[in-house]
Amino acid sequence: MSQPARELSHVDESGNARMVDVSAKDVTARTAVASGRMRTTAEVIGLISGGGLPKGDALATARIAGVMGAKKTPELIPLCHQIALTKVDVSFELEDTAVRIEGMARTSDRTGVEMEALTAVTVAGLALHDMIKAVDPAATLDDVRLETKDGGKTGTWSRDE
Amino acid sequence: MSQPARELSHVDESGNARMVDVSAKDVTARTAVASGRMRTTAEVIGLISGGGLPKGDALATARIAGVMGAKKTPELIPLCHQIALTKVDVSFELEDTAVRIEGMARTSDRTGVEMEALTAVTVAGLALHDMIKAVDPAATLDDVRLETKDGGKTGTWSRDE
Amino acid sequence: MSQPARELSHVDESGNARMVDVSAKDVTARTAVASGRMRTTAEVIGLISGGGLPKGDALATARIAGVMGAKKTPELIPLCHQIALTKVDVSFELEDTAVRIEGMARTSDRTGVEMEALTAVTVAGLALHDMIKAVDPAATLDDVRLETKDGGKTGTWSRDE
Amino acid sequence: MSQPARELSHVDESGNARMVDVSAKDVTARTAVASGRMRTTAEVIGLISGGGLPKGDALATARIAGVMGAKKTPELIPLCHQIALTKVDVSFELEDTAVRIEGMARTSDRTGVEMEALTAVTVAGLALHDMIKAVDPAATLDDVRLETKDGGKTGTWSRDE
Amino acid sequence: MSQPARELSHVDESGNARMVDVSAKDVTARTAVASGRMRTTAEVIGLISGGGLPKGDALATARIAGVMGAKKTPELIPLCHQIALTKVDVSFELEDTAVRIEGMARTSDRTGVEMEALTAVTVAGLALHDMIKAVDPAATLDDVRLETKDGGKTGTWSRDE
């Protein structure tokens, strides 16, 4: 893996914000995975999982919010390029007092999709927050971070390395 | 403060997602404050703060992303009502190895603006993530949560209570 | 019920498109209900309903698309006013070879929400179309129409009258 | 033409909504044509056509709504991929008591544009509905369906086959 | 008319961008009119006006772009409040080698609609630019400015005063 840059790529030498020129970068397959964790209460986890009842729409709503959010990344993040995603996936794992969120984004383009994966996770997190805030107004979204990315010149990066 | 509800307000008794009817609620002034913390490295904090140089656009970009993100809340969160905000504020505090983000939203409407404040924080956090990811791909957004809310029938809620 | 107008309200006397001035209209509670029917095959109905398995996300996805679509009405329909909805509801009824879609929109504003109810139905219909097109490319959306509206100067209108 | 799939492609084996991975599909020219019919009254058809007067903006407004709507397809339909259209066309044919709407979408991408053609038709239909609802609140959008598609692995599909 | 402020209202004393708090302002009727002029060639004016032929969609397209653009003002301008417009009007006057554009916006809200009127004019201008650029790539949009505004605490302002 290449050495990360030692300057903020989105700010030029005068301190002005800029959108990086990716014209000369190769079109390659690129994938990124991000994750986060919504910390809440056991009561909320029970309500989300349905407590033995047929699955309700709570997680479906958050999943769709995350997928649609990933597609909105260049509208939300000022200097992000417009990337057409070939796949987005948002999944949830219910823990005792938390929901672990994982988001994956894939493209075939000139720049990576880390921000799309991170946006999928945070927007899914916001939708969960909205769903549970009447029961647990103190819920907290934690640990939103990149897990792995691959494709492009910098190659594969993984949190564990 | 009133007792929080014991069911997910956005899912009906059949488990179907729904947008709550707020027709009968009063139009009142409502404010919410949320916060979060981007954990990164001392090197990144130095680059953001400009290291003695004139202030660059890094935090301005994230601040504007947060304000514009707050206005997009009902587009991002499926069951949120469309609320016209009378004020949004996003501010940053630089710590040794973190950026603390605070977001405030205010309206005069039938329902609260917790989600708008939380969206301001998370979108500002995403924009920071984007700015620093070339230097610190392991940066993590933590502690995204509601701090206080007031206005409306449930009155004032504060994390410290 | 008042007599409908005898001219196209969105085109002025020169034939130019215009957005009607609603400044002088009263803010009142207004509700509209619309419906439509996606005609497909018994096989598709079986797949959507899960065939005895736990409920899948097919209808949840279409419901959320309809709710979010209703909020986008003024972005889709050039001369529609921007209305903040106090409630949106999308529901489905499975028939032997069709899905009946019903959409309801409510506001407290200066103009009616017929278009919001119709948009909820058509966008939910499009999302269903997308979901079933690999199995039934010939599926057809039919009978998209207003069922009832009430509130405002023209009072209550119902298809059955 | 290949056999259509026997499962809902947008729902995985656990019933969870997903965006299909199209990374491995070929970039090819793809076209789709859809149609629909707005059933209304002879009076409305007279008003739209201008009754001998110079053409007004009624159909132009609906045509532009349809073209812009097609470009919004991935924002409206949760699991649709973001596709850059190389052409969109919306046309109308006035019948005695109906307006026939036809929408065409074309791209050079990894997945088809059926949903873009269908969205062009339905959004044009909604804009027509908006234009005529003061005169004919009972107007109905019918027969929204795919006519033909070609390009991609499944080849050409036509309603008449 | 009151004296204009002597500082940039959207930047606080630390130089940070901010959205002004309008919570305490009165809800009143507010109107603004702006104008601009697209300078082009006599040939283009001939093509737009149809040269004796039935009116084409050129100006209708630009008019609708301007109306829809006005509704997008808070998405385009970072610190603008979200205002529901009760009327938008865009009109054109053909001169020998120019198109004069006028945009009007009206609301009943806590803050003025100057930016909405200016956005209507500039987006209509951009749509005209797009329409004529193949014939006159040198076309220039000039004189985009506020003409009048009224309503709110500052009362009526007019360019002629």
Add this chain to the structure above:
Amino acid sequence: MSQPARELSHVDESGNARMVDVSAKDVTARTAVASGRMRTTAEVIGLISGGGLPKGDALATARIAGVMGAKKTPELIPLCHQIALTKVDVSFELEDTAVRIEGMARTSDRTGVEMEALTAVTVAGLALHDMIKAVDPAATLDDVRLETKDGGKTGTWSRDE
């Protein structure tokens, strides 16, 4: 450079608006530069430049508005194709009583990016207008025009030729 067309490319022979078919055009690198000038007062220029104080967010806000506006071009201009920009740049030059705005857009696609460069300039201009209107309500945006474009079949065009 090729001769410009002698008809409006976005209107067909019946006068109907249309989106041009670019399917058969080559994917090539394309760049466009546009400019404009906001005429205001010496006082405003002093406030924007900070008068010896550290740089405030005024120009940063307008720059980001311009970059984000460029990405929204196909949403604003009805018949524009959806183009993924590989770079957008917005810069300002402070003159005695004016701000000169320059916008650059680049892509690798089937059609040019003149409209994206012009949209960057006009949206940056609108954001400046918003920032200064309390001090100078008479500010005027002038001279919005294409400076150069290159790439594609028509080759290089420059205002000076």
